[in-house]
Amino acid sequence: MAEASGAEDVPSPPLWRDRNFGVFWVSQTLSVAGDSFAYIAVPLLVLHVTGSVAQMGLLTGVAGAASVCAGIFAGVLADRFDRRTLMICCDLVRLVLYGLIPLAWTFGPQVWLLYVVLPVGEAVGMVFQVTYVTAVRNLVGVDRVTEANGRLYATAAAAGLGGPLLAGVVSGQFGPAAAIAVNAVSFALSAVGLFFVRFRTAEAADVTGVTGVTEAAEAAEAAEGTGVTEPAPARQRPWRELSAGARFLWRHPVLRSLTILLSFFVFFTLGMTDVLIYHLKHDLGRSDGTVGTVLAIAAAGTIAGSLLVAPVRRRLGFGATWIGAIAVSGVAMACVGLSGRVPVIAALMAVYLGGVSVAGICSMSLRQQVTPDHLLGRVTSAFWTIHFSLGPVGAAVLTWGAGEYGVTVTCLVAGIACLLIAVTALLTPIRRSGPEHTAPATS
Template sequence: MRADARPVSRSLWRDRDFLIFWCAQTLSVAGDSFALIAVPLLILDVTGSVAQMGLLTGVSGAASVAAGVFAGVLADRFDRRRLLIACDVIRLLLYVAIPVAWTFGQHVWLLYAVLPLAAAVGMVFQVTYVAAVRGLAGEKRVTEANSMLYATAAAAGILGPTLAGVVSGHLGPTAAIAINAASFGLSALGVLLTHASRYAVETVEPVEPTPGRRPWRELLAGAEFLLRHPVLRTLTILLSFFIFMTLGLTDIVIYRLKHDLGQPDSVVGVVLGVGAVGTMAGSALVARMRRMLGFGPLWIGAQIVSGLAILSLGLAGSVWGVAAIMALYLACVSLAGINSMSLRQQVTPPHLLGRVTSAFWTIHFSLGPVGAAALGWGAARYGATTVFVVAGASCLLLALIALATPVRQRHPEKT
């Protein structure tokens, strides 16, 4: 039985497997928020270089892009439940290596070895995760499921950055990284407690390659679907340039708070925690706003406000001003991101969902590593304000371009 055929009337609030998965992923995201702050702080504490922060983000992004080429095939060919658990266990071991090694001295080289590999495994997890959500929730409830997952993850992200700042300030960034490692164990346990059948129902192609079909055709199947679909094709191109200008944005915000405004680690955590309120608000509202406005107006509107928010970061001169703008920016990123991801899940054939997701993220993030490194270099050379202004203006331009494309449609899922 396909996941899509599950009765639509069944509430996600009464679905045991989805609720377990939901809780486990929320706890995992709370742990991730520790690493989001702790890793840049660790680099900044050891090297004092914002360029190094951007370079590490860029290298990790490049590893994600490389893994994305194969992640979709793995998600479509293998048991998604086992794949999710394996990814969590591997990341647990990788992140644990950092605080263990740091007890014997500072080893910056280890970060360049561990974090890109963790990012690559994380890409496989994320691609499989997107495919699994459709199986757990069903096509008709996928936007609602994404809204619930991202809203509570954002709620966990409010407390997470604050605690991460406190932990980093008192015990050091490596302690916060250790907490992130533990969160992967909780995620693996949650997936283990759900029924395996909820992950396998959408795998309709045989594990063995089709006779006469070349392996590289399997890798390109997702990209071919994206290119044939007018809305997904345009979204992929626009979002690739968007990630170029925004992947390293958190590093620049941290640099501004620490370098320009002279704030301690604990304040950095509080600011990003306040920003996570915006993610929670956007996630909670996306399903309702999608029904009210339709896909195109919601996506383009969120992108316009995102660009304005980034521009404003260059003008904000106080900690609370940065925090408020970050909340607005992350709310819009959440609205646009969940909106576009739900559309891909709705219009993609089940057996292609892993490869389409993989192809999208590989293309989407292909410019991100270069952008992250460029933002770090730009902040070091010209200052954070200049970087924010350029990035914000570029995002506004992308939103205006979208108005002249099929992305503006209200209901592309029905065409």
């Protein structure tokens, strides 16, 4: 990992004056905007050539399966290789992959190529995403990681909102293949930006934060039998390597509770966007344009929550912020089904997504703060695998409930379930104001 500039006792500059963070922030925002081009252009490309919705679904399923499989091993890669170099390599591979599509399309449609490019691209993208999460702490230090995550999340939400609109314009004027070319260029911009970014060493990143991080690292290293002076333990058997992240999550009392409760939260909320669209289209008879407007307003809640999470957490502490965000999301979700007015529904969805973003950023930031650097990739992979395991089933149940019993009943049940999750959290270590000081159990 590249050396951090400056001595460890020099106070870190504000994020808006931090050149490394600024370059990283801009380049990754452009990359997210590019991803949104492919998000729109690839389905359009398949639809233009085949006219088959089934082909679109099959391609999405294959790509999703590749992403899940890659997630199992992504953490090991992030922990064993230089993270900046790994992210640059991921960007360059995706540049080549997505650049092949418009190049091949100049000789005529090549649908078979999409079944090669998308699964490989999604797998590489998963490795990038896991490494990205682990690299943020090395970029800004643990003391500013919540603020950094909030800013990155906010601009990613804004780029994800504006990107599809631009992608539609480019696809309409020049064709979907041209929009995919824009996505390929965005990976080049991301790689160039990462090349000019310098990350702290693991030791420097830990030293800038709270003492609880050092204590957590020492406890984890003692539990693994590696000794506190060795930041990266010797390679172990493959299964031990892959399961190290899950073991750390289980040993840490706060992360263990968060992982369990957030898994249930995802079960009750992952299908909420589908339920919202069904409510607007089926129950209220609104147009596609109205659906888009409501989703755009709701996205503003994500941006607002991302910008507010750092000051709110500093003022209220972790426990009150996370539990309050989950409770607010639950109340807003329950009220969506009770309202028949589009402006009210849009406002409630903005509140709901604002709460989701606050809770999610708090959770991610805490994992970055308390996890030893040599385990952070595997902990991230393990958390995401467990966290989203119930999501697809929950989305199916939620949408089935909306069709079978109505949106009102479904939203009330899901909202009340989220409130129960918040109440349950009050009985767990999550309620602590400063859980970043909590070390994992050593046995």
